[in-house]
Amino acid sequence: xxxxxxxxxxxxxxxxxxxxxxxxxxxxxxxxxxxxxxxxxxxxxxxxxxxxxxxxxxxxxxxxxxxxxxxxxxxxxxxxxxxxxxxxxxxxxxxxxxxxxxxxxxxxxxxxxxxxxxxxxxxxxxxxxxxxxxxxxxxxxxxxxxxxxxxxxxxxxxxxxxxxxxxxxxxxxxxxxxxxxxxxxxxxxxxxxxxxxxxxxxxxxxxxxxxxxxxxxxxxxxxxxxxxx
Amino acid sequence: xxxxxxxxxxxxxxxxxxxxxxxxxxxxxxxxxxxxxxxxxxxxxxxxxxxxxxxxxxxxxxxxxxxxxxxxxxxxxxxxxxxxxxxxxxxxxxxxxxxxxxxxxxxxxxxxxxxxxxxxxxxxxxxxxxxxxxxxxxxxxxxxxxxxxxxxxxxxxxxxxxxxxxxxxxxxxxxxxxxxxxxxxxxxxxxxxxxxxxxxxxxxxxxxxxxxxxxxxxxxxxxxxxxxxxxxxxxxxxxxxxxxxx
Amino acid sequence: xxxxxxxxxxxxxxxxxxxxxxxxxxxxxxxxxxxxxxxxxxxxxxxxxxxxxxxxxxxxxxxxxxxxxxxxxxxxxxxxxxxxxxxxxxxxxxxxxxxxxxxxxxxxxxxxxxxxxxxxxxxxxxxxxxxxxxxxxxxxxxxxxxxxxxxxxxxxxxxxxxxxxxxxxxxxxxxxxxxxxxxxxxxxxxxxxxxxxxxxxxxxxxxxxxxxxxxxxxxxxxxxxxxxxxxxxxxxxxxxxxxxxxxxxxxxxxxxxxxxxxxxxxxxxxxxxxxxxxxxxxxxxxxxxxxxxxxxxxxxxx
Numbered sequence: 001x002x003x004x005x006x007x008x009x010x011x012x013x014x015x016x017x018x019x020x021x022x023x024x025x026x027x028x029x030x031x032x033x034x035x036x037x038x039x040x041x042x043x044x045x046x047x048x049x050x051x052x053x054x055x056x057x058x059x060x061x062x063x064x065x066x067x068x069x070x071x072x073x074x075x076x077x078x079x080x081x082x083x084x085x086x087x088x089x090x091x092x093x094x095x096x097x098x099x100x101x102x103x104x105x106x107x108x109x110x111x112x113x114x115x116x117x118x119x120x121x122x123x124x125x126x127x128x129x130x131x132x133x134x135x136x137x138x139x140x141x142x143x144x145x146x147x148x149x150x151x152x153x154x155x156x157x158x159x160x161x162x163x164x165x166x167x168x169x170x171x172x173x174x175x176x177x178x179x180x181x182x183x184x185x186x187x188x189x190x191x192x193x194x195x196x197x198x199x200x201x202x203x204x205x206x207x208x209x210x211x212x213x214x215x216x217x218x219x220x221x222x223x224x225x226x227x228x229x
Numbered sequence: 230x231x232x233x234x235x236x237x238x239x240x241x242x243x244x245x246x247x248x249x250x251x252x253x254x255x256x257x258x259x260x261x262x263x264x265x266x267x268x269x270x271x272x273x274x275x276x277x278x279x280x281x282x283x284x285x286x287x288x289x290x291x292x293x294x295x296x297x298x299x300x301x302x303x304x305x306x307x308x309x310x311x312x313x314x315x316x317x318x319x320x321x322x323x324x325x326x327x328x329x330x331x332x333x334x335x336x337x338x339x340x341x342x343x344x345x346x347x348x349x350x351x352x353x354x355x356x357x358x359x360x361x362x363x364x365x366x367x368x369x370x371x372x373x374x375x376x377x378x379x380x381x382x383x384x385x386x387x388x389x390x391x392x393x394x395x396x397x398x399x400x401x402x403x404x405x406x407x408x409x410x411x412x413x414x415x416x417x418x419x420x421x422x423x424x425x426x427x428x429x430x431x432x433x434x435x436x437x438x439x440x441x442x443x444x445x446x447x448x449x450x451x452x453x454x455x456x457x458x459x460x461x462x463x464x465x466x467x468x469x470x471x472x473x474x475x
Numbered sequence: 476x477x478x479x480x481x482x483x484x485x486x487x488x489x490x491x492x493x494x495x496x497x498x499x500x501x502x503x504x505x506x507x508x509x510x511x512x513x514x515x516x517x518x519x520x521x522x523x524x525x526x527x528x529x530x531x532x533x534x535x536x537x538x539x540x541x542x543x544x545x546x547x548x549x550x551x552x553x554x555x556x557x558x559x560x561x562x563x564x565x566x567x568x569x570x571x572x573x574x575x576x577x578x579x580x581x582x583x584x585x586x587x588x589x590x591x592x593x594x595x596x597x598x599x600x601x602x603x604x605x606x607x608x609x610x611x612x613x614x615x616x617x618x619x620x621x622x623x624x625x626x627x628x629x630x631x632x633x634x635x636x637x638x639x640x641x642x643x644x645x646x647x648x649x650x651x652x653x654x655x656x657x658x659x660x661x662x663x664x665x666x667x668x669x670x671x672x673x674x675x676x677x678x679x680x681x682x683x684x685x686x687x688x689x690x691x692x693x694x695x696x697x698x699x700x701x702x703x704x705x706x707x708x709x710x711x712x713x714x715x716x717x718x719x720x721x722x723x724x725x726x727x728x729x730x731x732x733x734x735x736x737x738x739x740x741x742x743x744x745x746x747x748x749x750x751x752x753x754x755x756x757x758x759x760x761x762x763x764x765x766x767x768x769x770x771x772x773x774x775x776x777x
Contacts, residue, residue: 034564037253044260045347052353056373058360141285142367150283166282173286175359179352179370180292183386186446187379189371201283232538232623233579235550243576250569251562317560320527322577323550469544472528474558 070145075138075200082205085121085227087133096204097134101157104128107210108161109218116155116164119207121227126211132157135205139172142197146172152204167203237331240323244332251318252310252336259302259344263351266298270355290359292352296387299348303341303391307398310337311406311464313473320473330465337395345388349380382446389453393440396457403464406471476503477536478624478656479524484533486519493519495680496533501658501673503623506650508667508688509660511677512760517660518556520677521628524658525554537624548624553578555617556628557610561601567612568597571619578620586619589645593638606633614642618649626658631666643670665753674752678760688752695755696730699723700745708740715758727758 081089107130109118137150151168184190210216218224275288309315310333319329359366373380404411423431443449479501486494493516501507509517522528523535526542526549535542542548561570571590575581590597593611604612614630627646631639647670650657661667664674674691676684684691695715698705702724709717715727727750732740740747750758 034250034253034569037256037564041256041260044263045350048347048350048354051357052350052373055353055356055360058357139283144365144367146365169282169284171284171286172365173288174365174367175288175290175362176367176369177290177356177359178292179383180296180349180387182293182296182390183349183383184370185441186382186386186444186449187376188382189376189379199278199285203282232547232551235546237546240546240550247573247576250573251565253564254562314560317558318562321559321561322573323546325526325544325546325549327544328546470529472522474522474527474554474556 068145069143070138070140070147071143072140072198072200075140078135078138082117082119082135082207083225083227085119085229087207090135094135095133096136096152097132097154099132099134099157101130101132101162102128103130103211103214104160105213106160106215106217109164109216109222109224110161111164111219111222112166116167116203117205117225118164118223119205119225119227120216121207121209121229122212122214123209124212126213128211130211130214131209133207133209135207137167137203138201139170140198140200141172141174142176146174150201150203154204155206164206235323237328240325240328241331241335244319244322244324244328245335247322248319248332248336249339252315255306255310255340258306259299259340259347262298262302263295263344263347266295266348267351267354269294269298270352271358288364290355292349292355295351295355296348296390299344299351299387299391300394303344303394304398306340307337307395307400308402308405309398311399311402311468313406316406316471317474326469326471327465330461330468334399334461337399338392341391341395342388345391346384348387348391349383385446386449389450390440392457393453396460400460400464403468407467477501478503478538479658480534480536481520481523482534482536484523484530484535486516486523486528487531492531493680494523494530497680497682499675499682499685501656501675503656504654505672506657506659506670507673507675508664508671509658509675509677510664510756511660511662513662515677515760516680517677518628521554521556521626521658521660524624525549525552525626527554550577550579551622552624552626553617553620553622554626554628555613555630557606557613557632559613559616563600563602565601566598567595567601570601570612570616574616574620578622580621580623582619582621585649586615589615589618593641607635607638608633610634611638611642614646618646621649621653621655624656624658628660629662630659631661639666643667646670664756665751668752674756676756676759683759691755692749692752693730695727695750695758696732697748697750697754698726698728698740698745699748700740700743704743704745708736708743708745716761727754 078090078094081087132155134154136147137152139146139150149170149172151170153165153168156163156165216224270290270292275286277284277286279285316329319333356368371379401411401415404415419432423434440449440452443452477500479499481497481499484494484497485492497520509520511517519528523530524537524542526537526545529543537545537548538551540547542552565573567590571583571586574586575583593608593615595608595612601609601612610630610633614627617625617627617630631642634642643666646657646659658675659667659671668688671688673686674684674688675682676691684694698708700723702719702722705724705726709726709728712728712731715729717724717726719725732747737747
């Protein structure tokens with residue numbers, strides 16, 4: 001059975017209703033005369049034109065570049081730079097904080113369910129300091145950068161212990177607008193798939209430069225990426 | 230009293246101007262239909278997804294509904310204008326069936342142009358309102374300044390489709406005027422038979438392919454013009470004996 | 476010049492026929508009354524003349540053209556009846572403006588004066604008018620359009636007596652000032668007989684009489700006299716109506732008496748009384764069933 005034809009069934013229902021509503025009725029006491037019809041319609045058209053122009057101005061100023069572009073490639077580049085320990089290659093704007101903590105022989109890691117991404121790189125010496133670099137969370141929707149809207153909490157340091165708290169909740173709303181798909185039949189730019197297409201996200205990254213022989217104690221299931229240069 | 234020797238073009242012109250005044254209800258219905266289209270345009274789609282710490286809600290807005298409702302309007306207006314009441318209004322003054330058809334068709338043509346221009350513009354209202362919301366907005370279609378050619382192609386497409394729908398409405402309206410029995414035949418022929426995959430009955434499907442899959446605007450325009458002229462000729466031919474003010 | 480010519484015209488619908496092989500011609504510049512009982516085809520005749528509907532068979536010519544789909548006929552004629560409809564988007568003053576656009580002979584001043592005289596409000600919608608007001612408004616359009624062929628089909632429906640008189644007077648005055656061919660239908664002959672030049676009397680889809688109104692009056696005569704005497708004279712004639720008052724009887728017969736017969740009638744004490752056009756009309760259109768009296772007479776005897 002050819003089911004695509006079923007899409008047209010609403011026509012069957014809607015058209016008679018419209019014709020019924022629009023048919024010439026018995027005279028009602030209130031009918032808009034031709035002058036007012038024209039006035040209403042002219043107002044409507046004026047509003048449309050005004051809206052179109054306003055939108056165009058907004059479009060020019062804001063909407064065409066409302067978000068920083070953040071491609072999947074950019075994202076992958078950061079992740080691989082982290083894995084390679086090549087921090088200098090990463091845009092400094094990604095760094096939220098750089099801290100140092102003195103530490104004894106052992107570092108205790110306390111964590112809760114949602115583990116942040118932790119990289120540990122051992123230094124060539126035992127200087128008794130941990131250098132901590134925090135990278136901001138990343139959220140890319142449809143290749144646009146929403147990272148700044150993600151809430152996060154920095155790790156808490158206390159003596160030899162670091163605690164990674166549960167990341168705070170983030171709720172984000174966005175709107176996607178597209179002109180009529182039907183009218184894209186002949187446009188030079190073919191209409192794209194729109195709405196919610198793709199998402200890349202992660203929470204903050206903690207990158208630790210630790211003394212050479214530091215003992216690290218963590219839960220068994222806690223995942224640490226050791227970076228070996 | 231001397232006899233006047235009227236010219237058809239002259240009477241058609243007069244009737245066209247008369248219909249612009251007398252059929253203003255068509256303007257109000259267009260306005261209402263596009264407003265309904267706008268309303269539905271705000272509710273096209275959306276959803277939410279996420280994990281424990283991150284939830285993303287999104288809404289999709291599009292100008293499609295304004296266009297679809299404009300096409301509904303065009304089809305219904307095409308039918309409506311052939312009804313007895315509209316015909317009697319026309320025949321209260323000087324008219325022949327031919328001049329009535331030609332002036333009605335010109336009227337539909339002009340109305341389709343207006344509707345076709347306002348339909349894509351109507352979606353800019355959706356766009357504007359969405360920009361004033363606090364949320365982030367993706368504008369996925371570039372506008373007038375960014376790609377002016379596409380903007381006008383979109384308007385032209387809307388106008389041509391509106392004319393096509395009005396033309397189909399007009400010929401179906403004329404058929405119904407000929408006999409009310411046409412309605413069940415049309416419903417069965419256009420909607421019921423194709424469900425059973427009987428060959429040669431997929432008229433709507435064929436039309437969708439014929440018009441919807443066309444990629445050249447120029448060829449599309451030619452296709453629609455020829456189709457509409459044929460529909461018009463059919464309408465004139467089948468109603469040339471219709472009696473009025475019975 | 477002949478304005479309307481019907482040659483053997485029949486109009487039939489699925490179940491019945493309305494016009495039955497009709498022949499007549501209407502000459503230019505004559506005000507003709509189309510008279511007949513309800514439903515005998517007056518409106519059908521007029522709508523065929525205006526080109527709104529088509530004859531089933533026969534030839535119709537208006538201004539030497541078939542009126543159906545003739546632009547010339549449509550531009551030079553107007554049919555005023557209760558099917559005139561105007562969009563409810565148009566106010567009455569809008570409608571007058573539109574009429575001005577369409578009818579080249581339109582007399583805007585006259586229309587406005589009549590409009591004011593009958594105290595119409597310019598912003599009112601046509602569909603909101605009462606029946607009588609609607610008829611009056613339509614009649615104004617009919618008069619002011621000054622169409623070479625102006626047709627009024629029962630134009631006074633719903634009008635009150637004063638307005639009827641005003642309308643007929645307005646029509647007559649305008650007709651005298653702007654002579655043209657006018658068809659005027661009514662089933663009240665007595666109301667319009669002073670106005671008419673010719674009468675086209677329709678009965679059972681056929682023309683029963685067509686000619687000057689005075690000819691209609693002279694067509695019949697009423698014989699009044701002793702029952703026996705009258706009967707002797709009328710037995711071989713078509714009787715159009717009779718009434719018995721005791722020993723006397725009144726009989727309507729065709730006025731076809733020779734001079735000899737007339738002398739004999741007066742000798743026998745039978746009076747020949749002329750009849751009014753209205754009586755003649757009623758008598759000619761009573762039909763084979765007889766008058767309303769017959770209905771009751773039969774019930775009494777059965």
